[in-house]
Amino acid sequence: METIVVVAHPRLEDSGTQRFLKEAVSDLNYVVWHELRVNSAGHFDKIAEKNNLRDKDRIIFQFPLYWYSAPALLKQWIDEIFDMTDAAWLQKKELGIVVSLGQPLREYRLGGREGIALSELLSPFKAFAKYLGMTLMPLFIVEQFSYQNEKQHQKLMINYQQFLELPRAFDFDQKQRWFENKLKQKLETCSENKGDLEKILEEFTERHDQLSDLKNEINLIRRKDDYYGEP
Template structure:
């Protein structure tokens, strides 16, 4: 991202942060929701940081940023602690940028340590929502795009993980061809999904 675009993105993020959707205005979700956030390059994050800020405005939502808690050490994730936190919630929301058509390295480490080797049905009755951003638009995703699949379909392994664990996999909330001018709209869409 060049300096001009970086400045524009920063200005859009600052404007979005000043949006009037504070804690007092956001509805409380009907389910106890855990939001797991990850970005492999947090210093350059605009959209994921903005989505995390939006999630933090929703009363009763627990937000955990993996890089803030564990840094970039994929072996540092404390599986027992993360399972304890997960058990206390009805729904888990994963927020991350699409990283080479996949989840981020820290999110993979989280799943390995928190969900791995525990067995099927681990999270029976809970829900999973994937929220992701991608710079590529229709030229990349969709049946006429370069990869030939929808962005939401890139996360089939997440759906398989949810079903293996006994969860309900909710329709993903994905933003492709992301633009700084749309950040407030993305934040509002996330808040609406978190309060359903």
């Protein structure tokens, strides 16, 4: 699956959040990082921008929440690039939204400081996807990045990479396989601590197999209960 991350930020060079996310995709083979920049005339090259999207299965709009919406740069890009005929080639593509917040997510709800849900603020993207026949993915929210500690950053990186690479409705088994593949890729390029990584991979795979066996046993028990009418 090919993914493109369309990044719209009014001050991209100053954003630690975007630098972190860009580094997170640096070793993802099927993800393209695309920063929106206007030309000398203040516009976008419509043909070039569309060509960037055509062969992608998943399109990600990534931006900070800016005055309760996306930055004007993304709105300009949408206005200049898309038209009514684009439904023909955008159908069945996935649309994902990655939005970063400067304040806690809990404030974006009824009774919170903002008093309105984040999904409601970003509902125009739902209409955009519906009109063009695209499948809208669940929101990916980066909450107060600058206040997160190292452990939270590591978790964010993993969740973000999975959001970009895994199927929209991935299950536990697909998530485990993803981890295994990442460890194997790390082993191929790693020159130090290779023995430790091999041990981690072996233990991880063993636990995955044990969980799979347990899951199969539980499913078998459930089928027997259904057959014999057990409560």
